Amino acid sequence: MLENLFVGVADWLRSLLGGLGTPVEINEAIVMLVKLVAILVFILLNAAWLVYMERKVAAYMQARIGPNRVGPKGLLQPFADVGKLICKEIVIPRKADIVVFLLAPVLIFVPTVMVFAVIPFGKNMAAIDMNIGVFYLLAITSLSTLFLWMGGWASNSKYSLIGSMRVVAQMVSYELPLVLGLLGVIMIVGSLRMSDIIAAQEHVWFIFTQPIAFLIYFTAAVAETNRCPFDLVEGESEIISGPYTEYAGMAFAMFFMAEYANIMVICAMATIMFLGGWHAPFGLDFIPSWIWFFLKMYALIFIVMQLRWTYPRIRVDQLMGFGWKVLVPLALANIFITGVGMKIYQAIGW
Amino acid sequence: MFGQGLIKGLQITWKEFWTKKFTVQYPDEQHPVPERFHGRFVLDVDKCIACSLCANACPNKVINLKREKVGKKQFLTEYVMNIQYCMFCGLCVEACNKDALHFSQDFNMNQYFYRDIPLVLVRREAPAEPEEEQAGKTGEKPQRQAKAKKQAEPAAAEAAAGKDPGKEGQ
Numbered sequence: 146m147l148e149n150l151f152v153g154v155a156d157w158l159r160s161l162l163g164g165l166g167t168p169v170e171i172n173e174a175i176v177m178l179v180k181l182v183a184i185l186v187f188i189l190l191n192a193a194w195l196v197y198m199e200r201k202v203a204a205y206m207q208a209r210i211g212p213n214r215v216g217p218k219g220l221l222q223p224f225a226d227v228g229k230l231i232c233k234e235i236v237i238p239r240k241a242d243i244v245v246f247l248l249a250p251v252l253i254f255v256p257t258v259m260v261f262a263v264i265p266f267g268k269n270m271a272a273i274d275m276n277i278g279v280f281y282l283l284a285i286t287s288l289s290t291l292f293l294w295m296g297g298w299a300s301n302s303k304y305s306l307i308g309s310m311r312v313v314a315q316m317v318s319y320e321l322p323l324v325l326g327l328l329g330v331i332m333i334v335g336s337l338r339m340s341d342i343i344a345a346q347e348h349v350w351f352i353f354t355q356p357i358a359f360l361i362y363f364t365a366a367v368a369e370t371n372r373c374p375f376d377l378v379e380g381e382s383e384i385i386s387g388p389y390t391e392y393a394g395m396a397f398a399m400f401f402m403a404e405y406a407n408i409m410v411i412c413a414m415a416t417i418m419f420l421g422g423w424h425a426p427f428g429l430d431f432i433p434s435w436i437w438f439f440l441k442m443y444a445l446i447f448i449v450m451q452l453r454w455t456y457p458r459i460r461v462d463q464l465m466g467f468g469w470k471v472l473v474p475l476a477l478a479n480i481f482i483t484g485v486g487m488k489i490y491q492a493i494g495w
Numbered sequence: 496m497f498g499q500g501l502i503k504g505l506q507i508t509w510k511e512f513w514t515k516k517f518t519v520q521y522p523d524e525q526h527p528v529p530e531r532f533h534g535r536f537v538l539d540v541d542k543c544i545a546c547s548l549c550a551n552a553c554p555n556k557v558i559n560l561k562r563e564k565v566g567k568k569q570f571l572t573e574y575v576m577n578i579q580y581c582m583f584c585g586l587c588v589e590a591c592n593k594d595a596l597h598f599s600q601d602f603n604m605n606q607y608f609y610r611d612i613p614l615v616l617v618r619r620e621a622p623a624e625p626e627e628e629q630a631g632k633t634g635e636k637p638q639r640q641a642k643a644k645k646q647a648e649p650a651a652a653e654a655a656a657g658k659d660p661g662k663e664g665q
Contacts, residue, residue, distance in 0.1 A: 210518040
C-alpha cells in the first residue's frame with residue numbers, strides 16, 4: 146500500500162478521468178501536469194525547509210540551538226523569512242540592465258525544475274523516464290551558470306561581476322570532472338536511462354565498485370553548486386555576495402532557493418548513480434522505496450551541509466589547480482581503469 | 496596529506512553535532528548570577544539613618560535623598576537613584592555605615608519610558624508627630640526597635656509601590 150502510494154494516486158486519477166469520458170491523450174496530459182505540479186510544490190517546500198535544516202545543522206555544530214521561535218521547533222521559520230522577503234522592495238541599481246537583471250532570478254529556477262522531471266523518486270516514480278536521462282540532467286544543470294552570469298553582469302557592480310566571472314570559471318571547470326566521474330558508472334551500465342542505472346545496482350551499489358568516481362563526483366558537485374569549501378562565488382568576506390550582491394527581496398530569495406534546490410539535484414543524482422537509488426540495503430524491503438530514496442538523499446544533503454560548517458574556503462588558484470590538476474586526471478585514470486577492468490571481466494567471462 | 500585533515504575535521508564537527516547545547520534562552524531561562532553580583536539596589540529602610548554618606552560617595556551624583564527632621568532624628572522621605580547614570584561601582588554600598596544599602600541579583604532594569612528609569616527606593620511623608628521621642632527617652636532598646644519597625648512597615652510598602660518591578664523588562 147505505502148510502497149505504491151504515489152503510483153496508486155496516479156492510477157486512481159487516471160481511472161477517475163477515464164470515467165469522465167474524455168480522450169485518453171487529454172487524461173494523460175492532465176496526469177502528467179499533476180505529477181509535475183506535485184514535484185514543483187515538493188521542490189519549493191523542500192528548498193524552504195533545507196534553509197531551516199542548514200541553520201539547524203550549523204547551530205548544532207556550533208553548540209547552539211538554532212531557530213526555535215516561529216512555530217513548533219522553529220519549523221515555520223522559512224515561511225516567515227519568505228513572507229518577509231516577499232514584502233521587501235526589489236531594489237534595481239540605476240545603471241543596471243533592467244530586463245536581464247530581473248530575468249536572471251526568474252530563470253535561475255528553470256533548469257533546476259526541469260531536471261526534477263526525470264529523477265525517479267521511487268519505484269516507477271519518475272515523472273518522465275527518459276532514455277537519455279543522465280545526459281539530459283547534466284545538460285540542463287549546466288545552464289544555471291548562464292543565469293548566474295546574467296545576474297552578475299546586469300547588476301553593473303564590480304562585486305557582482307567578479308562573482309559571476311568566478312561562477313563561470315568554477316562551474317565550467319568542475320563540469321568536466323563531474324561528467325567524467327559519472328562516465329565510469331555509465332560505462333558499466335551501458336545506458337543513460339536512470340531506471341536502468343538503478344536496476345544495475347540491485348545487488349552491489351556503485352559506490353563500492355566505483356569509490357573514486359563517487360568522491361570525484363561528489364567533490365565536483367559540491368563545487369558545481371557553489372557550496373563551501375568552494376563557495377568563492379559568494380565569498381562573503383571578499384566580494385560581499387558575488388552575483389547576488391545587488392539583489393534584494395524575493396529576487397535574492399530565488400537565487401537562494403535555487404541553490405538549495407540544486408543541492409537536492411546533486412544529492413538525488415549521487416543517490417541514483419552511486420547509492421542504489423530506491424533499492425533497500427540489507428533486504429529491508431518492507432520500507433517503501435521512495436522513503437529509502439529520500440533517506441539516502443537527505444543523508445548526502447547533511448554531508449554537504451557538514452562540509453560547509455567544517456572547511457574554510459579555498460583560494461581561486463587552489464580551486465582551479467585542484468580541479469584541473471587533481472580531479473580531471475583522477476577521473477580520466479578512473480575511466481581507464483574501469484575500461485580495462487571491464488575488458489578483463491569480459492575476457493574471463495564473469 | 497591525502498585528506499587525513501579533512502576527515503579529522505569532519506569527525507570534529509560530527510562530534511560537536513551531538514554535544515550539549517550551550518544556549519540559554521534568556522527570557523525563559525537565565526544564567527545563574529554570581530552571589531556578589533552588582534544588580535538592582537535594595538535599601539533596608541529600617542536600618543537607614545539618612546546620613547547621606549552614600550550620596551557623597553557616589554562619583555556620578557546618582558543618589559538623591561531627601562530627609563526631614565522629625566523631633567531630634569533625621570527621617571528619610573525620599574531616596575531616588577537616577578539609575579541611568581549609575582555605573583554600579585558599589586562605592587555607595589561600601590560607604591554605608593549601617594549596612595542598609597545592598598545589591599540584589601536582579602539586572603533586568605530596562606523601562607519602556609524614560610521617566611520610569613529612576614529607581615525610587617523610598618518616597619514617603621514624614622510623620623508630623625515625633626511620636627518616638629518619648630519612647631526613645633524612657634524605653635529600653637528592644638522596645639525602641641520594635642516601635643521603629645512598626646513605623647517602617649507602611650514605609651516599606653510605599654517604597655514597593657513607588658517602584659513596580661513588574662513594569663521592568665518590558
